[in-house]
Amino acid sequence: MFAATPCLLFLFSCSSAKKQSNNSQPDTTTVSATPPFQTKEPERYQAIRTITVTKATGESVTAKTNIAKDGPLRRDEYDKVIYLETEQGPFVLLPEQKIYAALSAGPDPTSEDSPAENSPERLLNTETVSTRYQKVGTEVLWGRGTTKYQTVNTSTRGTVSNSETLIWIDDQLGMPIKSTTTSTDGSNTTMELTDISLEADKRLFQIPADYQKVSPSEIRQRKSGN
Secondary structure, eight states: OGGGHHHHHHHHHHHHHHHHHHOOSOOOEEEESSOSSOOOOOSEEEEEEEEEEEOTTSOEEEEEEEEEEETTEEEEEOSSOEEEEETTEEEEEETTTTEEEEOTTSSOTTSTTOGGGGSHHHHHOSSOEEEEEEEEEEEEETTEEEEEEEEEEEESSSSSOOEEEEEEEETTTOSEEEEEEEETTSOEEEEEEEEEESOOOGGGGSOOTTOEEOOHHHHHHHHHTO
16 A cells, blocks of 8 residues: 555656646646735724725615724724723623723624624635635725735635635735625625724723613613614
8 A cells, every 4th residue: 555655656757747838837826715914903003994895786784984093902982882892801892872882792793783693704714615715806995905816716615606805905914904795696795904003092992981880771771782
């Protein structure tokens, strides 16, 4: 059994060399279930994330989030609600009403405003798919150098249509600062990360002194009443 191994290796080498000689262009496409680049956020930064979902009918919805992160500290600020991850634990704030509540297990994962649902990891790894990644080239976005990738995703569950995504990876941050996904039904989703700063004001992770503490149930009631 072991004696045959060198022969097999030799045949494999010859076969590989023949394939390479027949293909003068380098193959920049790889097949992987995970991106060939990091999707982790920087340890410290601030930015504005804009997500626009456009239906095939042309209707579109845009949501903006002000993001701030400093190690384990985090702030996700939406239109009328703020989620904080502090040294004392997670909190949710309603700035218009100047109230806040402690969250024992972080933001409600079923909420469409939950930061966990919109993190870079979540945005790029929402489902197990068969993905082809191809490096397209380089491009400058908002004064920042990026490397552009094109992907074609096919759901392994067979319940989601094939989709094509373009991703711009910031050369300094090593994370996506823009992505566009187009589905076969004509719908489109765009994510942009702008106004990026590698600093984060410590005051952003503090609860203002004039805010009143209430129960989580009251926060949910007040939020749904907006």
